[in-house]
Amino acid sequence: MHALQKCFLVTAVTCLIQNALGSEIINGKKAEEKSMQYMASVQNNTEHKCGGFLVSKDFVMTAAHCPIENPKSLSVVLGTHDLRKADKKMRYGVKMICRHPAFKNVTNGNDIMLLKLSKKVPLGDKKPVKLIELPIQKLNLKENKICSVAGWGPTEPGKHRSGYVNELQVLNVPIINKDKCQKLWGITLKNVICAGGYKAKSGICQGDSGGPLICNKLAVGIVSFNNNNSCKYPDVPNVYTDISQFLPWITDILKKKKCKG
Incomplete structure (x- = not known):
């Protein structure tokens, strides 16, 4: 295959991928109630942007390509499968965004990010949130x-x-x-x-x-x-x-x- 043809092929595939994030x-x-209590809704100005999941008391894991940059406008909802029920107790601020340093786009395979929450999530058998x-x-x-x-x-x-x-x-x-x-x-x-x-x-x-x-x-x-x-x-x-x-x-x-x- 000629170099120009290869270029067109790579460009076409990249466009398909970039149009298909998410x-x-x-x-x-x-999902059954209380079956996936680690699930997180990553939100920008209270608008859902990406999914995520709780991996420690103060870190949620998600994808690096998610369209979030400013921790001040970012929040994470934990403890409900129904986003209509999200209240202040379920909403956590984000203190730090740890995007993988090698991430450039999804094709390079480093599409991973950790969000440090502003406070620790209370965990326990009777709590609505669990770790995975x-x-x-x-x-x-x-x-x-x-x-x-x-x-x-x-x-x-x-x-x-x-x-x-x-x-x-x-x-x-x-x-x-x-x-x-x-x-x-x-x-x-x-x-x-x-x-x-x-x-x-x-x-x-x-x-x-x-x-x-x-x-x-x-x-x-x-x-x-x-x-x-x-x-x-x-x-x-x-x-x-x-x-x-x-x-x-x-x-x-x-x-x-x-x-x-």
């Missing part, structure tokens, strides 16, 4: 293993411009072999997990990046991108950041309570 849940179902555990070592998930993903985005293709749903949606998705995933995408994918969207009538779409991919009760991935903004599945596989590839970076921040450059 994750509304297509053909999922409403992370992997302790690099993972090798088997093809076709069934995992799940959740979000507050619209539930039908083509409706992402009309706003988000109020009630958390969840969807089961099968793990897809990474080599097959790269071949289908036609690009190199670094530090990612592929799951769902391919040969299925369900998957992620615009509206709620940053939510967790959950396998064996662990948060193993972060919703990163899919293929163009129509979200009419079946399609190429959906792509998630592989959390297990970033454990030293994550551990350092959670221990020192500050961003690692």
Whole structure:
């Protein structure tokens, strides 16, 4: 392939990805009450922007590409599946934004960010918020293993411009072999997990990046991108950041309570 043709191909793929950041849940179902108490709604001026999940008493994990820059206008809602029920007690300010220092765009595979909350979240058996555990070592998930993903985005293709749903949606998705995933995408994918969207009538779409991919009760991935903004599945596989590839970076921040450059 000539260099110019390669350039056009890379540009086209990048445009498709950039138009497809986020994750509304297509053909999922409403999450059961108190089933995913670690889920977070990351908001800018009280408007939902991304999903996230609580990984320590004072840190929420989400995607680095989420459109948030100013901690002063940023907040995180924890403790409800229905965003209409969010009150002051459920809303936490953000003290620090720790975006991965190597992140440039979703294609480079460093689509991960930690948000330090302004105060610690009260935890306990009778509390409405729980932590979700992370992997302790690099993972090798088997093809076709069934995992799940959740979000507050619209539930039908083509409706992402009309706003988000109020009630958390969840969807089961099968793990897809990474080599097959790269071949289908036609690009190199670094530090990612592929799951769902391919040969299925369900998957992620615009509206709620940053939510967790959950396998064996662990948060193993972060919703990163899919293929163009129509979200009419079946399609190429959906792509998630592989959390297990970033454990030293994550551990350092959670221990020192500050961003690692």
